[in-house]
Amino acid sequence: MIEAAAVDDTMVMILSTDTNNLRLLDRRLGGLVIADKMRAQISQIQRAHRHAIRAGIRTQLAHVLSETAALAGWQAIDRCALSDAWDYHEAAISAGREAENDALVAYARGQQAYVLIDLGRPAEAAELLHHVRHTYDSRVPGHLRTWLAAAEAEAAAILGDETTARRALDQAAALLPEGDTDPSLPYLALNTHHLARWRGSCLIHFGDSETIEDLRSALAGMDGTFNRAEAGLRCDLAHALLAMGEADAAPPHIHRADQLATMIKSRRHGRRIAELKRAATRALH
Numbered sequence: 001m002i003e004a005a006a007v008d009d010t011m012v013m014i015l016s017t018d019t020n021n022l023r024l025l026d027r028r029l030g031g032l033v034i035a036d037k038m039r040a041q042i043s044q045i046q047r048a049h050r051h052a053i054r055a056g057i058r059t060q061l062a063h064v065l066s067e068t069a070a071l072a073g074w075q076a077i078d079r080c081a082l083s084d085a086w087d088y089h090e091a092a093i094s095a096g097r098e099a100e101n102d103a104l105v106a107y108a109r110g111q112q113a114y115v116l117i118d119l120g121r122p123a124e125a126a127e128l129l130h131h132v133r134h135t136y137d138s139r140v141p142g143h144l145r146t147w148l149a150a151a152e153a154e155a156a157a158i159l160g161d162e163t164t165a166r167r168a169l170d171q172a173a174a175l176l177p178e179g180d181t182d183p184s185l186p187y188l189a190l191n192t193h194h195l196a197r198w199r200g201s202c203l204i205h206f207g208d209s210e211t212i213e214d215l216r217s218a219l220a221g222m223d224g225t226f227n228r229a230e231a232g233l234r235c236d237l238a239h240a241l242l243a244m245g246e247a248d249a250a251p252p253h254i255h256r257a258d259q260l261a262t263m264i265k266s267r268r269h270g271r272r273i274a275e276l277k278r279a280a281t282r283a284l285h
Contacts, residue, residue, distance in 0.1 A: 007052040012060045015045050019068045020186055027226050030264025031075025038072050059099050066095035066104040067187050070111060077114055078228065080267045085115045103144050103185060106136035110151050117158060118268070126155035126164075142177035143190050149175060150198045157202035165206075169199050193221030197229070201236045204243065211240045231260035231269045238276050247283035254280060 018041055025034050045068055049061040073088030089112045096104030109132045116125035129152040137145055153168035172195060180191040200214035215237040222230055234257035238250040254276050261269035 007048050007057055007061075009057070009060075011048055012057060012064065015041075015048065015061070016064050016067075019045075019064055019071070022068075023071055023187065024225070026071065026075060027228065028264075030228060030266055031072075031078050032265040035075070038068070038075065042068055042072060062095045062098040063101055063104065066092045066099055066101070066108065069095060070104070070108045070187060073108070073111055073115075077111075077118060078264075078266050078268050080118070080271070082115050082118055086112065089115070102136050102139040103141060106132050106140050106148065107144060107185075107187065110148050113151060113155060117155060122155055122158040126152065126159055126161075129155055141182050141184055142175055143182045143185050143188050146172045146175045146177075146195070147188055147190055150195060150202075153202050154198065157205040160205065162206050165202050169202060172198070189223075189226075191221075193218045194229070197222075197233045197236070200240065201232070204236060204240050207243060209244070212237070212244060212246075215240060227260050227264050228266060228269070231257045231264070231266060231273075234260070235269060235272050235276060238280070242276070242279050242283055247280060250276070250280050250283075 022034060022037060022041060025037075031038070042065070045061060045065045049058060049065060052058040052061055069088045069092035073085045073092060076082070076085035076088055089108045092108035093105055093112075096108055110129060113125035113128045113132075116122070116128065129148065133145075133148045133152060137148065140148075149168045149172035153165045153172065156162075156164035156168060176190070176192065176195060181189055196214045197218035200211045200218060203211045203214070215233060219230075219233055219237065222233065224230075234253040238253040238257065241247065241250040241253070254273060257269065257276075258273050260266075261273055
């Protein structure tokens, strides 16, 4: 049992730092590799939260818990554990509300849309993202407003709604602030290169000829520590090349995506890579 007196500002700082370190490890190694560490971290935060007496400390711990649960939820999506992903995001939403932080709630609800997408329910995902944007757009920082707009564009693109997708992408570009990060949003890294990747990923669905250049630009500017994001980007680029009849250029990207997905043990990307390999084989023979 944790002594209540030990649950202080220093403990909050330590737990927050630990979560951020896990976030950095996740980008490099993937969620499956650090799954035990994630479970232990969430358990530790929950115990501290239960034994915190001072209201301010409880609020800060709820904030850290929301960030950590949202990260665990995204990792669960990556390993195709969608029931776990939903539950983690529900925990993140609940903790975000206790922390009285609209950004945490909006982010966790936005990520839940990806659970719905992977469950084959993109219309509900689009509806959820539209609702989250309508509810929180004026109450959260610019980087998160950009992220929500791009996520709505992605859901619309999957549905084949080109008008909504393009409008949301234009809104995302207009909303993007200067700088790669916002210190109040340590869980969100979003700059012009990330947005170019997202735009390319969306416009693949409509055979847009600009997609390949968007994706190549994003790849050129990508931070080499974002292994999961690079795997997804290379999948998008291979998809675009195949769609544009440039099948010979696709295999190197599929191969590199496969290397990255294997390294981070991403089942979600692994499934997509298997589909791309089959499509490339058909196109080249």
